[in-house]
Amino acid sequence: MKVGLLQSAGLRHAVLIAMAVIVALPLYLAVVAASHTPQELLGHFPLLPGGKLFDNLGEVLTKGLPGTIPVWRMLLNSFIMALGITVGKLFISILSAYAVVYFRFPLRMAAFWLIFFTLMMPIEVRFFPTYQISANLHLLNSYSGLIFPLIASATATFLFRQFFMTLPRSLADAARIDGAGPIRFFLDMVLPLSRTNIAALFVLVFVYGWNQYLWPLLTTTDASYTTVVMGMQGMINAGAAFALPRWDLIMATALLALLPPVIVVLLMQRWFIKGLTDSDK
Numbered sequence: 001m002k003v004g005l006l007q008s009a010g011l012r013h014a015v016l017i018a019m020a021v022i023v024a025l026p027l028y029l030a031v032v033a034a035s036h037t038p039q040e041l042l043g044h045f046p047l048l049p050g051g052k053l054f055d056n057l058g059e060v061l062t063k064g065l066p067g068t069i070p071v072w073r074m075l076l077n078s079f080i081m082a083l084g085i086t087v088g089k090l091f092i093s094i095l096s097a098y099a100v101v102y103f104r105f106p107l108r109m110a111a112f113w114l115i116f117f118t119l120m121m122p123i124e125v126r127f128f129p130t131y132q133i134s135a136n137l138h139l140l141n142s143y144s145g146l147i148f149p150l151i152a153s154a155t156a157t158f159l160f161r162q163f164f165m166t167l168p169r170s171l172a173d174a175a176r177i178d179g180a181g182p183i184r185f186f187l188d189m190v191l192p193l194s195r196t197n198i199a200a201l202f203v204l205v206f207v208y209g210w211n212q213y214l215w216p217l218l219t220t221t222d223a224s225y226t227t228v229v230m231g232m233q234g235m236i237n238a239g240a241a242f243a244l245p246r247w248d249l250i251m252a253t254a255l256l257a258l259l260p261p262v263i264v265v266l267l268m269q270r271w272f273i274k275g276l277t278d279s280d281k
Contacts, residue, residue: 027258033251041247056252064231065246067238071253074228079260081146081216081227082209088151089205090198097160098186102172112161118154124214131218141222150215156201163197164190199271207261228257 029045035053036046060071099105100112130149139145167190175185213229220226226234235250265272 030251030254033247034249034255036248038246038248052248053252056248057256060249060252061256065235065238065249068231068234069223069226071228071231071256073224074226074231074253075256075260077143077146077225078210078227078229078257080143081212082206082260084143084147085150085209085212086202086205088147089153089156090201092151093153093156093201094160094191094194094198096157097164098190100157100161101164102182102185112157115154115157119158127215127218134219140219141225143225145219146212146216146225146227149219150209150212153205156205159201160194160197163194167193196271196274199268199274203265203268203272206264210261228253232257 031053032046032049033041034056036050037052040046040050062070062072064070064074096115100108134140134145134149139148171189172185175189180188211229212227213233216225216227216230220230232250232253235246235253
């Protein structure tokens with residue numbers, strides 16, 4: 001019995017280690033590529049990191065490649081867009097879910113199911129009409145155009161609605177007896193109880209906003225609004241003008257692009273995990 005348990009545990013650990021290696025290998029290769037010169041990468045790909053990592057990171061941060069803006073500006077654009085999308089999605093979704101659960105008005109459930117059915121529509125289907133509206137409102141080449149068209153979220157609205165429905169109805173009744181209005185009940189009772197859910201969705205939506213590529217590509221032609229995900233593609237195109245592709249600088253940019261989402265996940269890890277586990281109960 002013990003031998004079988006040990007073998008089973010050993011197999012599980014071996015599988016976990018193998019999966020960890022598979023996940024970590026691309027990151028390791030990016031570090032290796034970012035720490036060498038283009039000449040060193042031209043021949044046999046090195047297996048060990050070189051000594052140019054911090055030089056390459058500093059170069060892309062302050063200068064970028066010819067034809068591209070510095071990476072620090074790309075990171076700033078991505079951060080503004082991701083944070084704006086995150087705050088906007090959470091604000092609209094939590095208020096929409098609160099109205100659907102706690103208010104009684106005509107066609108309340110019809111409005112909710114209309115929102116829910118948008119989950120079945122591919123995002124690409126909405127891009128053309130959304131782009132047309134953004135162009136008509138003169139939102140192209142602006143932070144407003146990057147953020148506002150993406151802040152509606154049926155997923156977040158649905159998740160908040162499901163959480164609010166688990167709260168005891170007696171809370172609303174007690175607040176009503178105490179003379180608390182809808183706003184006070186929302187701020188003093190519902191919002192504090194939703195902290196873990198907000199944290200979990202904050203992480204997920206921030207990563208979603210940070211990784212946006214197609215929408216910024218459609219709505220921005222001004223290089224000053226280039227995001228870091230767009231910028232890496234631009235660096236690949238700009239690298240074609242060099243005798244040797246600057247994969248060292250491109251991989252250095254990729255490493256810098258990883259940092260903000262990783263920092264957000266690490267800072268909110270406890271709340272993120274608690275929000276996911278609480279939503280399963």
